[in-house]
Amino acid sequence: MVAEHNPDYILEIGSLGKRFGDKTVFSDVSLRVRAGEVCSIIGPSGTGKSTFLRCINQLETPDSGNMWVAGQYIEAGMHLSGSDLIQLRRNVGMVFQSFNLFPNMSVLQNVVFPQQKVLSRSAEESRDKAMDLLGKVGLADRAEAKPMQLSGGQQQRVAIARALALEPKIMLFDEPTSALDPEVGLDILNIMRDLAKSGMTMLVVTHEMAFARDVGDHLVVMGDGGILEEGDPDQIMSHPSKERTRRFLRAVLGR
Secondary structure, eight states, X not given: OOOSOOTTXXXXXXXXXEEETTEXXXXXXXXXXOTTOEEEEEOOTTSSHHHHHHHHTTSSOOXXXXXXXXXXXXXXXXXXXXXXXXXXXXXXXXXXXXXXXXXXXXXXXXXHHHIIIIIOOOHHHHHHHHHHXXXXXXXXXXXXXXGGGSOHHHHHHHHHHHHHTTOOSEEEEXXXXXXXXXXXXXXXXXXXXXXXXXXXXXXXXXXXXXXXXXXXXXXXXXXXXXXXXEEOHHXXXXXXXXXXHHHHHHHHHTO
């Protein structure tokens, strides 16, 4: 458990656990992330990586443990609502595997709406911010299109712009390239690399081992109901200490 907040870390997680019915997804997960750090999370499918991210931003409620998220305290069983939930949504942006755009809204409206809803920004300010972000992800010319008129890679770029529009302190990425073909996925990874260079704090669940090794400052390997090992990405990928990690890396790296 995290006894008290350490301001050296933007995210502190203590002994977090999550169950679905009688199935324990993970237990006793503890992690610290500094501001500006990129933390890559890897591991076999079904080990709770996505659920772990969803617990951080309260899309799932943890069953045990506690955490400090950008200065906000959350503990097991706590259901945030009202201003507390708005504060968390402002501080923690999330990009999903499946884009999750509003299909009845234009690209521009998808990026404008959360600003007005969460930040109470004016229509003009929200639009200016949205167009600036759409320009940065290369989609300013598709502002009036509907999501169904875009490719998967374009939809994911809109999703990133939408999350960034709230100016979060932490960005969570849940397998952002898994639904995309490899070439399109590289475009998304390049946007994420630029975000990392800008100093954005990021937690990235990924099977992109090159990204995890080259861009990540910190590597977490999840498996067997918790964290198998964590630390320097190059060290873990070159010389993993756990046999379970070695088996996983052999499977994904082919060696």
